[in-house]
Amino acid sequence: MKETNQTIANRIKRAVDASVPDVLPKLLEQIEETKEFVTMEHIINEENTRPMPRKRWALTALAPLAAVLILVLAGWMAWFRWMPGAVISFDVNPSIEMSVNKKEQVLKVTPANDEAEAVLGDMDLKGVKLDVAVNALIGSMVRQGYISDLKNSILITVDSRDAQAGKDLERRLSSEIGDLLEGFSVSGSIMSQTSRADDRLKSLAEEYGISLGKAALIGHLVESDPAIAYEDVARLSINDLSLLIAARQPALDSVLITGQASSKGYIGPDRATAIALEHAGLSEADIRKLEVELDFEDGRMVYEVEFYRGETEYDYDIDAKSGEIVKFKIKDKSEGKDPVTPPAGSGSYIGSDKAISIALEHAGFTKDSVTRLRTELERENGRMVYEVEFEHGDYEYEYEIDALTGKILDIDIDRLPSSGGVVRPQPTNPAYIGSSTAEDVALKDAGLTRGQVRKLETELEREDGRMIYEVEFEYGDYEYEYEIDAVTGKILDIGIERIKKTGTTTAPGAPSGNLISKDEAISIALRHAGLSRSAVRSLEVEYKEKKKEYEVEFKYGGYEYEYEIDAVTGKILEWEKELD
Amino acid sequence: MKEIEKKILQLAQGDQGALELLYERTKGAVYGLALSIVRNPQDAEDIMQDTYLRIYRSSGSYRARGKPMAWILTITRNLAMDKVRSRTARELPLEEDWIPDQGSDFSESALDRMVLDSLLARLTEEERQIVVLYTAGRLKHREIARILGIPLGTSLSKYHRSLSKLRKWLEEEQK
Structure with missing residues (x-):
């Protein structure tokens, strides 16, 4: 078979599909386990917390001072092994690590950077009680200007072998430091957490050149929102992180935040709104449903400003520090009518009407013959594009058109989810021969009729700059694949492949004719489940003459599996997995 | 979606x-x-x-x-x-x-596997992601560009170039 880029692409798809493992059984097991674990943990926590009434902490944000305070209470000094202790780290940006023994006497203070050395000066805190040492440290940080109204965030991390003791210490420190800062007339914001310094955390801290406390904090954030990449947020300051964590919904329960982080380094939501409105050439009176949210996007803090004017949705991302417009999107929510008004300063764009006519002309349609016509002006990696979408017949068309030049950048034609059934209605572009003509061309070439072939399927596709029909069908042991020029009807490519047989022997007792055997039906189901025959219990197979289907049932790992398999094609028609 | x-x-x-x-x-x-x-x-x-x-x-x-x-x-x-x-x-x-399997099996599924193997062994990390997201992931180039944080044009051109490379390699293997 002559290879084309399309056949190569098909090969990759098939090879990937063929190698996908089935992790679903394991996954469901794991989820069940987590559920039990969470429930148990919940009960234990309830019991532990009940006798100790605690303050309710307001969850608010922190500011740009990367102050981490880590207290490690775990006998990691050999001679204190009989007395469990903890390590506490304070990150404000001076990062200071302090280890204490069980009696809360300071064993060691380690400055993690130059600023921390300055904070410590010639203070000797060894042997001093923890609260006295903390008082001295915080006092020094405030006096030297590391904690101020502009940079008011502190991160406290407690590393203790005894989880409950660590948690208690974390809360107590958070409250004590809050009181201390109040005494200095600084409205500080304190984030606190417990964490164990394991090898993974150490290597992350080393890789990004951050403290263990910050590494743990980012770990908590990334854990709560897996769409955030570690490397992207590692560069943020403690203050940015604090604002980000405080804005999270639902709140991060692994990090306790008290006090309001300073956002004085940011332009603020009002300024962000004004920038967006100015760009759109609108005033606040023109718009409705205004929403502004501080978010993190592509490695920076942004204000996400959203609003509507009429049926048009505006969506801006504005850099929270510089006020630069990072991204904007204008979307016409009405269908077809009322095209997008280009924003101020976009006079050189071709306009959405022109974009629509370019797309329609290319597709060979008129505006009246398409449905769900929509345009969007979008910024795509530095260039402005019109995205034109519409539906025609069974297909959804999506064009991307350069907003300045009118050049077509990308075309996507997707078949709409069909309502089922084999009959394909006539397409679309009058210039094309139509899928049924394409099928006739292919079948004639193969010397076959519609009645003789199975699984006849036709798709309109764009390949190497031209539109083609891909006609596929099966006959005997072979699968045929034709590529036919959508305009000329010329055959461009033919592929004939032997269909892989699942098993060659026909089991006795199997229905006659062209049907697959019971054994084949079983292997199809087992292969789909990723299980072997010896692994499963209560295997049953039944042939349903009326429907020409096999019903395969078996049990494995606490689940009951049930498959319905087409006895002619071997295709899985339906499957079910239920807790047994 | x-x-x-x-x-x-x-x-x-x-x-x-x-x-x-x-x-x-x-x-x-x-x-x-x-x-x-x-x-x-x-x-x-x-x-x-x-x-x-x-x-x-x-x-x-x-x-x-x-x-x-x-x-x-x-x-x-x-x-x-x-x-x-x-x-x-x-x-x-x-x-x-990734060490590709050096077999002389030219069945269709073996050829599919061979293409995937040479994709994993010979393309760059970015090319591999683009090609797999487009073929196996059925994503549009615009979506791929967004996920990978690259310009749309890069996704388009790297995709076509990568497929051409894979095709040539496969043709050489089969000679």
């Missing part, structure tokens, strides 16, 4: 059955992307499982914006990149190198 989004929202409301449907619809793309980054079936399988576990746990933080595949694949990508990073930290270079 709408259906996938609906499943995520159902999952967030505690409908665990939605996970299985979500899994069926997306497993090829998730596994393919993981494999294209880590180039090791075992690690790719682990990442696949982890991806769905995280989807299950974080479905509540998903904000419906019509881009559920981008969300899912971003999770997969982050996990896979973490894995690659932690592997380099542990210095296990042997695992990193």
Whole structure:
């Protein structure tokens, strides 16, 4: 078979599909386990917390001072092994690590950077009680200007072998430091957490050149929102992180935040709104449903400003520090009518009407013959594009058109989810021969009729700059694949492949004719489940003459599996997995 | 896309059955992307499982914006990149190198496998992701560009160039 880029692409798809493992059984097991674990943990926590009434902490944000305070209470000094202790780290940006023994006497203070050395000066805190040492440290940080109204965030991390003791210490420190800062007339914001310094955390801290406390904090954030990449947020300051964590919904329960982080380094939501409105050439009176949210996007803090004017949705991302417009999107929510008004300063764009006519002309349609016509002006990696979408017949068309030049950048034609059934209605572009003509061309070439072939399927596709029909069908042991020029009807490519047989022997007792055997039906189901025959219990197979289907049932790992398999094609028609 | 989004929202409301449907619809793309980054079936399988576990746990933080595949694949990508990073930290270079199976079997499925092998062995990390996301992931170039943080034109041109390279390699193999 002559290879084309399309056949190569098909090969990759098939090879990937063929190698996908089935992790679903394991996954469901794991989820069940987590559920039990969470429930148990919940009960234990309830019991532990009940006798100790605690303050309710307001969850608010922190500011740009990367102050981490880590207290490690775990006998990691050999001679204190009989007395469990903890390590506490304070990150404000001076990062200071302090280890204490069980009696809360300071064993060691380690400055993690130059600023921390300055904070410590010639203070000797060894042997001093923890609260006295903390008082001295915080006092020094405030006096030297590391904690101020502009940079008011502190991160406290407690590393203790005894989880409950660590948690208690974390809360107590958070409250004590809050009181201390109040005494200095600084409205500080304190984030606190417990964490164990394991090898993974150490290597992350080393890789990004951050403290263990910050590494743990980012770990908590990334854990709560897996769409955030570690490397992207590692560069943020403690203050940015604090604002980000405080804005999270639902709140991060692994990090306790008290006090309001300073956002004085940011332009603020009002300024962000004004920038967006100015760009759109609108005033606040023109718009409705205004929403502004501080978010993190592509490695920076942004204000996400959203609003509507009429049926048009505006969506801006504005850099929270510089006020630069990072991204904007204008979307016409009405269908077809009322095209997008280009924003101020976009006079050189071709306009959405022109974009629509370019797309329609290319597709060979008129505006009246398409449905769900929509345009969007979008910024795509530095260039402005019109995205034109519409539906025609069974297909959804999506064009991307350069907003300045009118050049077509990308075309996507997707078949709409069909309502089922084999009959394909006539397409679309009058210039094309139509899928049924394409099928006739292919079948004639193969010397076959519609009645003789199975699984006849036709798709309109764009390949190497031209539109083609891909006609596929099966006959005997072979699968045929034709590529036919959508305009000329010329055959461009033919592929004939032997269909892989699942098993060659026909089991006795199997229905006659062209049907697959019971054994084949079983292997199809087992292969789909990723299980072997010896692994499963209560295997049953039944042939349903009326429907020409096999019903395969078996049990494995606490689940009951049930498959319905087409006895002619071997295709899985339906499957079910239920807790047994 | 709408259906996938609906499943995520159902999952967030505690409908665990939605996970299985979500899994069926997306497993090829998730596994393919993981494999294209880590180039090791075992690690790719682990990442696949982890991806769905995280989807299950974080479905509540998903904000419906019509881009559920981008969300899912971003999770997969982050996990896979973490894995690659932690592997380099542990210095296990042997695992990193995908060694293609040098067989003389020219059946169709063997040829499919050969193409995937040479993709994993010979293309760059970025090319591998683009090609797999487009073929196995059925994503549009615009979506790929967004997920990978590259310009649209780069995704388009690298895709076509990569496929041409793969085609030439396959043709040479078959000579």
